[in-house]
Amino acid sequence: MAHPMLATLERELTLYRRLWQASVFSSFLLPLLFVLSIGVGVGSYVNANGGLGGVDYLSYIAPGVVITTAFQIGIGESTYPVLGGFKWTRSYQAMRSAPVEPQHMVGGHLLYLMFRGVIATIAFLIIVGAFGAMHSWWAPMTIVIAAIVTVAVAGPVTAFAASIENDNYFALLFRFGVIPATLFSGVFFPVDQLPALVRPLAYASPLWHGVVLSREATLGWPTPWPIWIHVGYLIVWTAIGVALAVWRFRKRLED
Amino acid sequence: MVTTLVAAAVTRPGVAPVRVGAVVNRNMGALRSGASYWLVLISGFFEPVFYLLSIGIGVGALVGDITLIDGQVLPYATFVAPAMLATSAMNGAMAETTFNFFFKFKYAKTYDAVLATPVRPVEIALGELVWAMMRGSVYTAVFLGVMVVMKLTTIGWALAAFPATILVGFAFGAVGMIFTTMMRGWQDFDLMATAQFALFLFSATFAPIQNYPVVFQWIIQLTPLYHAVEMVRDITTGHPDWGTAVHALYLVVMMAVGLYFTGRRLERMLLK
Numbered sequence: 001m002a003h004p005m006l007a008t009l010e011r012e013l014t015l016y017r018r019l020w021q022a023s024v025f026s027s028f029l030l031p032l033l034f035v036l037s038i039g040v041g042v043g044s045y046v047n048a049n050g051g052l053g054g055v056d057y058l059s060y061i062a063p064g065v066v067i068t069t070a071f072q073i074g075i076g077e078s079t080y081p082v083l084g085g086f087k088w089t090r091s092y093q094a095m096r097s098a099p100v101e102p103q104h105m106v107g108g109h110l111l112y113l114m115f116r117g118v119i120a121t122i123a124f125l126i127i128v129g130a131f132g133a134m135h136s137w138w139a140p141m142t143i144v145i146a147a148i149v150t151v152a153v154a155g156p157v158t159a160f161a162a163s164i165e166n167d168n169y170f171a172l173l174f175r176f177g178v179i180p181a182t183l184f185s186g187v188f189f190p191v192d193q194l195p196a197l198v199r200p201l202a203y204a205s206p207l208w209h210g211v212v213l214s215r216e217a218t219l220g221w222p223t224p225w226p227i228w229i230h231v232g233y234l235i236v237w238t239a240i241g242v243a244l245a246v247w248r249f250r251k252r253l254e255d
Numbered sequence: 256m257v258t259t260l261v262a263a264a265v266t267r268p269g270v271a272p273v274r275v276g277a278v279v280n281r282n283m284g285a286l287r288s289g290a291s292y293w294l295v296l297i298s299g300f301f302e303p304v305f306y307l308l309s310i311g312i313g314v315g316a317l318v319g320d321i322t323l324i325d326g327q328v329l330p331y332a333t334f335v336a337p338a339m340l341a342t343s344a345m346n347g348a349m350a351e352t353t354f355n356f357f358f359k360f361k362y363a364k365t366y367d368a369v370l371a372t373p374v375r376p377v378e379i380a381l382g383e384l385v386w387a388m389m390r391g392s393v394y395t396a397v398f399l400g401v402m403v404v405m406k407l408t409t410i411g412w413a414l415a416a417f418p419a420t421i422l423v424g425f426a427f428g429a430v431g432m433i434f435t436t437m438m439r440g441w442q443d444f445d446l447m448a449t450a451q452f453a454l455f456l457f458s459a460t461f462a463p464i465q466n467y468p469v470v471f472q473w474i475i476q477l478t479p480l481y482h483a484v485e486m487v488r489d490i491t492t493g494h495p496d497w498g499t500a501v502h503a504l505y506l507v508v509m510m511a512v513g514l515y516f517t518g519r520r521l522e523r524m525l526l527k
Contacts, residue, residue, distance in 0.1 A: 022442055025449040037456035038314075044466055045318040045331075052317060168295050175298040183309035193313055 004100040008108025011091075013115070026076070027120040031069045032127055035062060038188065039131075052190075055135065055219060062133040063142060063214035064187030066124045070117040070146035071207045074154035075178055077113050079170045082161035086252055093253065102249035106242060109158060110151045117150030118143055134218050141217040149210035152234040155241015162248040181205045186212065209233050270381065274374045278382020279389070281369070299350070300394045303343040304401060310461060311335040324465055329492060336407040337416070337488040338460040340398050344420040345480060346451065347391035348428035353447060356383055356435045366525060376521035380432055380514065387428045388421060395420040408491040416490040419503070423483040426506040429513025430479075436520040454480040459488075479509055 002010065016023075035058065043057030052060045085092045095105055121143050125134065160173070184194060185207040194202060202208050209230040212223045223230055286292065315331030322328050359365035366379055374382075399413040399420075408416070434447060457464075458480035464472050475481050486502035489495045 022445050025445060030449060030452060033453055033456050037461055038310075041457075041462035041466060042310075042314060042318060045321065045462065046314075049317065049319055057317070168292060171295045172298055175301055179302060180305050183305050184313075188309060189313040189317060193316055 004098075004104035005107040005111070008095065008100060008105050009111045010108075012108060012112035016112070016116075023116070027069060027073060027116070028123050031065050031120075031124055034065055035128060035131075039065075039133075053221070058128070058131060059133040059135060059219060061188055062128040062131075063218040064185075064211045066121055066128070066142060067146055067149055067210040067214045068182050068185075068187055068207065069120050069124060070150045071153055071181070071210065072178065073116050073120060074113055074150035074152070075157050075173070077116065078109070078154045078157040079161050079173065080167060082109070082158050083164065083167055083170075086162060087165070092249070096253045102253060103246045106155075106158060106245045106249055110154055110242070113150050113154045114147045117146050121146040136218055136220040138217045138220070142214045145210055145213045145217065148231070148234045148238070149206060152206045152210075152237035152241065155238055155245050157241075159241060159244035159248045162245065162252050181207045206234055206237050270375070270377055274372075274378045275382045275385065277372075277374060278369065278379055279386045281365075282383075282386040296390065299347060300397055302346075303339040303394075303398055307332070307336055307339050307401070307405075311339070321463065323463060325494075327492065327494060332405070333407050333492060334488070335461060336402050336405075337491040338458070338484045340395060340402070340416070340420060340491070341423055341480065341483040341487040342455050342458075342460065343398055344391055344395050344423040345427045345454075345483060347394050348387045348424035349431040349447075349451065351387035351390055352383060352428040352431035353435045353438075354444060356432060357438055357444075360435065370525055376525050377518040379525075380517045380521055384425065384428050384432070384514070388424050391424040391428075392417070392421055395424075402491065409493070412491050412493050415495075416487055419487055419490055422503060422506050422510070423487070426479065426483070426509040426513065429510045429517060431513075432517040433513055433520065436517065436524060454478055458484050460484060479506070482506060 039058035039061050043061075046052060046057040051057060092105055096102075125139060125142060128134065129139070157173070161170075184198070185191070185202050185205045187207075191199060191202045191208060212221075213227065213230050215221045216223050216227070286296075311332035315335065318331040320328050321331055321334045323334075366376075369379055370376070396417060399408070399417060402408045403410055403413050438444070457467075457475055458478060459475070460480075464475050464481070467475070482502040482505045486499050486506070489499040489502075
């Protein structure tokens, strides 16, 4: 029999094979529309002012938007689906009655999200590559960065979703976490432009670390801090997130 | 008032403001259900402000000034702010008349209970719409205040823009209700959210549409958020003209059509 973690991954993939159509919009179409509206529409004005750091605006935001997509998949797919697995479909309780431990459930869930993040990233890179936004042979490294960002944020959010009863909290998570992170993590304009007071919030956001790494990959821009700090920060998030999630799963499945 | 007049014009006679008010009142009572609902309600205000600060100010520093087709030159934040305002009015009204309406309609069975009283389906539709507008106009009023503080409009023009945002909310709220009566399940909301986001991105929100290919411009001019954004922008920048009136007319027609069909569909679905 397959390893229990792979079995939960397989379950997620089986479900995805039936439900993938809905994700085409959120994972592929929306980022593409975003790039067209902001990158091309607003970009024409930015480029008229000489672009940003020597590249056109589309090339500047493309690595940011692709990591944002991975970031949002990691978070979005760890909210309602995880709470639902405990509360509405009760699939985690069902798994628990099989020889599947909480760490296998969390592991399978994160592997699945990594798969989702990677697929979305590949599709996105091909599209913006066609618009001429890739300037370095290191661009495929973006796929690895997206995978790390996805699990780095999915871990803590999974733990959160496993801890609450009321899904109203997700609306708050999106409005005070995901949307400000998306708007102020250096995706659309450099973080240096932020007032010094709020800049540390951007540095704390895992999204910012993913974005600067991804810009190094697609534009060859050196990261502000040594690469290992950015990668290390994301790995710390992943490790803490996974530990929290396993702990919360175990707790919730006890009773 | 406006609601009653519209109701009288587009529905069969016999809509009583008292019963519409009762539906509104039920929603007020539901506010007492808990703190998290309040927090979600209040948090709705922050989204457009975050967008304004990020795109309007942050990206605005890279963009500089925007020249409109009539020759007006605007700082980018002044250009973007009314678009955020109109979008916020749309999203506020649609959240209430689609997502929440659907939940009450299909799952909470709220209206089955309401119909055991003398309240009629059309009155439910109007009541929910008025409630959506009460919620939405709090957001837009606060956002207009932010615009005045940030010097993106003047107090006088902000006051003039307020009723315009209410019209935007009514128009989208009424059409949102038709969609809700046609929804098959939650997955249809993904489609609607995608459509709303696409409107948000291309309705002269972040850049004037004259940069787009001509065919694309025509298509945008058919869509509702474009008219909402242009109408609100004409007012907050202090340049209303005949075009503004055309945008307003588009939204009035949209609201009337929305109310008419929602009333009819609800009659059929709830009274069978």
